[in-house]
Amino acid sequence: MSKLEGRNLAQKVVRDLITEEEWKEAVESLWEIATQGTRPDWVWCSGCRRKIQADRVDLRARSDALARLQEMGFGRPKVEDEDRQPLTVNRRIIVPREVRAAGNGSE
Numbered sequence: 001m002s003k004l005e006g007r008n009l010a011q012k013v014v015r016d017l018i019t020e021e022e023w024k025e026a027v028e029s030l031w032e033i034a035t036q037g038t039r040p041d042w043v044w045c046s047g048c049r050r051k052i053q054a055d056r057v058d059l060r061a062r063s064d065a066l067a068r069l070q071e072m073g074f075g076r077p078k079v080e081d082e083d084r085q086p087l088t089v090n091r092r093i094i095v096p097r098e099v100r101a102a103g104n105g106s107e
Contacts, residue, residue: 034065
């Protein structure tokens with residue numbers, strides 16, 4: 001079974017398991033997270049000089065929810081060439097002779 005056939009089978013199973021109403025609820029939930037997502041955090045109250053719990057904007061949850069909504073609406077971005085080799089970065093460090101002659105203290 002190829003990757004594509006497995007993906008299509010998984011999509012079919014998910015479509016059969018989840019009703020249209022459940023999909024709508026999932027999208028509404030993702031939209032709520034994307035627009036109003038917060039997380040509890042402990043902050044210092046200067047008035048009472050104690051730590052109190054407050055809600056802060058959760059940017060990671062919001063961006064993840066937006067990504068899921070985009071994938072649900074438009075699909076995942078296509079990979080142009082799946083057989084392409086990954087990018088390898090080679091870094092060369094050039095040390096001046098004076099520094100090399102002085103050594104780094106490990107000799």
